[in-house]
Amino acid sequence: MKRHLLLFLCMISISVFSQELIDSTNVALIDTAITEMQHSGIVLNVCDTPNDDGTSITIKWDINDSLKGYLMDIHRIHGECDTAIALDMNPEKGIHTDNMVHGGTNYMYYALFKKDDIVKKTDNSLPVKAIGQWFNKERFDSFIVLLLIAGAFAWFIYLAKKGKSFYIRKIAGLDAVEEAVGRSTEMGKPIMYLLGIGYVTDIPTIAGLTILGRVAKKAAEYDTRIMVPSYDPVVMTTAQEVVKEAFTEAGRPDAYRKEDTMYITQDQFGYAAGVDGMMMREKPGAIFLQGLFFAESLILAETGYSIGAIQIAGTTETAQLPFFVAACDYTLIGEEMMAASVYLEREPLMLGSIVAEDLIKIIIVFVLIIGFILGLLGHGFKIGFFTDMFEWLVRII
């Protein structure tokens, strides 16, 4: 992504830049006419920029001490047209990319090195064309991993479709859902479910919404109120639908109360204050905090603790997790939260995808162990062969 952005911006900057520089280019050329032109021993190596869409050419040259203190101009020749593509560069970079070329056309390049009134010129380079590539070789490793992951996903989903059942380990915080809902019911108190301050497009919010579906179903089965104060209007309407569907699934569509999923305000601390007030008034027996939380996490968790509710929290924000761990009864940490919907739903296809994730983890564990052993033998015991193997492994990663 950054590559493309960069390319795009370089193009803009150079287009703006090159127009402005037409006059100064002429000046530079006049200079070269007056002073005696020396020949420089430098050779420009030009080639198509690899792994791009065919709109750039890379120019390289060797750096040596004879260039110290010189400034460098690079010119592109296309037919009769001689354009300066870079002016007054420091030659020590050794590389320049020309992003203003058309694919499939032949170009030649030469450079001028200037210091005071000495100007040295290189020979014209060999003609070169920019060609777009169909595969980005730098991303070959990512491609392999993608194939692996996609393959693992496909395989386990296929197995799941064929009826194989998968095991999923106990997640304490999720087993407590039943207990929390049950206890709220016994005490005759409502349940509160907070989705945090994310939008419906944030992955943790989506994970929170799926967990909400399961919790709401439990609440419907126990015939307990579930309140969902929301931060964002789209999240709110989505949550309404999710709760409604859950109540219908549980066979209690009559018990669904739309007004229990309400909009508070789209303002971080205003939301925290609003929810705080609601907690103090309604005294929920169980509070779920599942979604994207930031600084308000602590305010919410502390109030929840002070009213004695069972609290089950979960987020991917590592800075907020410690507060949840310290103040809540159960906390879903990072990936646990993303897997929670699968855990609660136990749908075979979803289970398959979790097993696939685990397979990748096993591969990572092995790579780390192999890397460690190679590193130990190579760098620790200085065995050249293993050093090379280690370097190779690090490089491909």
Next chain:
Amino acid sequence: MIKGKGIPLAISFLTGTIIIIAFFIPHAPFGSFEEISLRWYSIIAGFTMLLGVDSLLRLHTNKIKRKENHWAYSIVLLFGFLLIVIVGIISTIRYGNAFLTGSGFMYMYDNMIIPLQSTMFSLLAFFIASAAYRAFRARNFDATLLLITAIIVMFGRVPISEMISPKIPIFTEWIMSVPQMAAKRGIIIGIALGAIGVSLRIILGIERSYLS
């Protein structure tokens, strides 16, 4: 048909897969897909934000109309909103760019948003104090470990600890750069895999709660 989830699911599938494919193919037209969809993404996602702002403003105008409790504060909120927008427009006209230093817009930013926001966040220092006293309990082994580490780190990061023993800050740095780093790496790898998992489930249409 249009009311169902079919079309949206297809859109998620197509956009998701095209972007993944484009990641590996620099050749036109794929090369520019990522950049275009990123631009579109920021335009559309901005509307989600606008929708929220719209709801918020609507909530407060309704409060004023119905003269609900504390409706006067809603006027304050609307006033603040209109004020900065108007100042922003005036600054844009006068300076060509509202973000130039010295424009009224930046003046409001520097002297109202900066102090108010940082004060608001600093309130958390107090809430943490009360939570430290009332809610952070060593209720089990994990929580105990967490609190002890927290105490060591808090203590090791201030100069007083050096007066007691110069080893304390060194130990704190070690906690930060070794066990902390290890746990963080593990969690990040987990989250990255989890995100890939959720993304694939969404692209493949297994996960669809967000379309409710």
Next chain:
Amino acid sequence: MAISTSIWIWIAALLTLSIYSFLYKDNPFYKFSEKILVGISIGYTVSIYFHNTIIAKVWNPLVHDHNFLVIVPLILGLLMFSRLFKGKAYLSRIPIAFVVGTGCGMSIPSSFENLFKQVQGTMPQVFTIGNIIILIGVLSTLIYFFFSVEHKGIIGKVTRVGITFIMIGFGAAFGATIMARISLFIGRIQFLLGDWLGIIS
């Protein structure tokens, strides 16, 4: 230094104090400052969005470059508002699907980069006890996140080590976060006592 004579400093100081008054109890001063903060900051966010996105990515391409393709995201964005109309809310699924789909598509390659970076970072170039502990920590934390294996026997013991690392990590992050919050409070005190009252220099 003496007490400030700048009107802006007075405004900032009074707003700061009225926010702190909340610690005693909720009161009209706090409510006033809080509402003005919300009003101004959403106004500011909207202005930023307008400047950085609408002008730079919609208006300029449309008017100067005649790139009419940007009308598509504009319409998709407007569809988001169909949420507000009963019976038409389903239309908003289309932009949501686009945004979620794009987000997921982009998160996969960027998650890869994250993965590679973290794995590479764990491969030690030099052998110190610290590096070995990091390796053990990463492995055990990772095994804690295994979902398809029961945490019993050896795996159970390893995950126990993993959770220990996680808790130490959280404790450290916790301490660091507290440090940041108190720094903010210190900043405000410096402003009140220094810039405003001029008691300290």
Next chain:
Amino acid sequence: MMKIINYLDHIDKRWIYLVLAIAVIFPFLFPIGCPMKITPPVSNMYNYINDSIPEGGVMLVSVDYDPSTMAELHPMGKALITHCFSKNIRVFLMGLYPPGVGLAQDMISNTLEEWNKSNPDNIKILGNDISLFAFVPGVSVVILKMGEDIRGTFNTDAYGNDLDSLPIMAGVNTYNDIDYMVDLAGSSVILSWIIYANGRYNQKMGIGTTAVSMAEYYAYLNSGQANGMLGGLKGAAEYEALLIKNNVSQDRNQASIGMDAQSSGHLTYIIFIIVGNIIYFIKRKKEK
């Protein structure tokens, strides 16, 4: 006994707030002056600026934070600018996000006023010795573009003056002309600077970041991608201590005083956690 425990357990929150407020404000009025040990990442940065940048050299400071982390990062910027003034190094400030530009402006007016008051024989002027680039959206794109052409990237300074008209710009075109750069930020934008400015253009750089983010950047110090780091208020305080030690500035500054307050604040938290848990355990024992 149990009565006290019960009282402490249900104590009004406001007493807790009051104790914390007193603990933090007290050191401002009656400074303690904790001794400061200078850590290597800080002294490395100080020494580099002190010894390796020639007189008339150029330093760039990017202000990429917002008010929420300003208390930690603002003093760093001020200390760096004061140091550069004393060595007659030209300082450029910039911000990749709009808030940063506002904060940088505040930093400039503050340091200029203070410096010119205490050093009437070496007056520093905006536009000659220090300058602030205009805000340009694009973040990593801006970093990259600066490697090609700084004037073309910004065009004007933040006050609307044409860059070509400023004396401070003499000979400044790309990163090659900048001797050192420090990024002050509490977010991952530091990585963009490391990857693009250092990685692609070999810009020598240092990091100034919050206490929270410090741990993330050790790796880049080890690898040499950055040669110094200021972490949190403590990093800033250490830098100030170095300035005082070398007679660049006379009195203890913002961060150093803040450090006393930070110490007593931390101790208060620790006491709260311990007392709170003692109460918790006594009550739990009684309940059993």
